[in-house]
Amino acid sequence: MGEPPKLLMPSDVTARARRTVDRNLKSWLFGATVDDLTMRLGSPSEAAVAAHRGVVENWVHAWQVSPLDVRWEERRWPSLGRQRLPVAVTIAGADAIVSAAGETRRWRSLQQRCARLQALDDAPHWPEVVDSTFRYWNGLTDDDFERLLAVVRWLQQHPHSGLLIRQLPIPGVDTKWLGAHRTAVTSLVVPLGVPEDLGLRERELLRAVVIADPALRQGLPRIFAAPDRELATLAIAAHQILVVENLQTLEALPDVPDTVAVFGWGDNSVAVADFPWVRNARRVRYWGDLDIDGFDILARFRARCPCESLLMDEASVHRWRGLAVPYGAGGSVDVAWLTESERTALDVLQREGLRLEQERIPMDAVVDLLMV
Structure with a gap:
């Protein structure tokens, strides 16, 4: 019977889409051109179909029920007659590639986070700041991102408060949280005119x-x-x-x-x-x-x-x-x-x-x- 033909299943396309998203998500978020993702699904010969009929039928059925944009072609074979086979998948645009990767929720969340950060300032350099700090706010939980945004907004409004960290009147933010996320906070607020020390008074060593x-x-x-x-x-x-x-x-x-x-x-x-x-x-x-x-x-x-x-x-x-x-x-x-x-x-x-x-x-x- 020989080896079964090499055929890509929907799960293979999902894995490829996920790798593509991981490589390009940040650049897409900040407006980079999105290339279509095209994958050839396989081209079994008549002999291969005859020898591995069950495998091929499962493959064809998987693509028949797939929501992806599949290109089909007809084959006419002497012994098998007319057969319609999936040939390639093309996924166009960031939204579609992200959806194929099963990352829509993550994508929408990052788009919303990016938009909310962009809205903090209208200076020409600010989009570059949001871009360069992506590694800090990308991996935060939703709760920690909300805290980050609240801290940035408060410090933006009170750049020279002279308060101790424990005195910050921001719900959910304590000394431990700010200590763990201080680099993220500093990277965002310093370009907004807040001092490196966040305008806070350090507790003196006794x-x-x-x-x-x-x-x-x-x-x-x-x-x-x-x-x-x-x-x-x-x-x-x-x-x-x-x-x-x-x-x-x-x-x-x-x-x-x-x-x-x-x-x-x-x-x-x-x-x-x-x-x-x-x-x-x-x-x-x-x-x-x-x-x-x-x-x-x-x-x-x-x-x-x-x-x-x-x-x-x-x-x-x-x-x-x-x-x-x-x-x-x-x-x-x-x-x-x-x-x-x-x-x-x-x-x-x-x-x-x-x-x-x-x-x-x-x-x-x-x-x-x-x-x-």
Whole structure:
């Protein structure tokens, strides 16, 4: 009997239409020319029809009931007589191709979204903005698109509100939503004249401080937190300033004479280097995790403010090695700002893939060094 003839079924055309839609949907949405989609359905010979009559009959019937625009041709064969066979399908226009792909709902939704976004502004450049931001609003759920539109409209009307994110009076929009969709929002509102920061006021970080010497407190609590702009103006005259990387470690620090400790807060540690009372202290010490991030922060802090490290040397690595954990993170450190012992410690940790978190080291060992 041989192999059955190669015949395209309606499902094959649907799959081809869907691939065509996926490739061209955006360009069609913004006015690109739509080429007709023409597919030949097969051309079985008389012998093939005779050998695979059931297959061919199913194929013919499938196209007889198809809603697509099918072109039929008549065949006259000596043994089979006159037969009318489907030859090709032509699908003309975006609407028809989208319908054949089963994507009409998606197409209509995107057309409506595009029209609503276009209506936000009549500036000559605005259609290009809507086009360039397609990847952000194309995949949103209907609810999230409505929220996006509401946020854009509100910011368009209030470009310099000075509100915190939580204060935005937009139904369904909270801090978490705006955080997840901020790129989409920014890409649409900045071309409308809204600042990159959306005209919003960022919540200030509250940095913790421990006045470890009771004589220095002068009515202040032992531990408190405030924004950097307020902390920088404090009238503190401590002999020793300790910048601590871990908040719990800071909280656990006992009283130490003539010492004030400050929470570093990762990359924000460098800001502490600019506090006048830190720069004026006779001794500034940075105590971070024994890992690549800790040494990177130490190097950048030292580039801004002369300081010593605490428990971040070769001896500390060897002494507390049993408390280290596996750690394979990469990164780079400007080792020019590290001492020889600090560089050696970093080399050991990187070579052996280890990390020693500062809170693992007994506090007694820390206090002994701080008292020196």
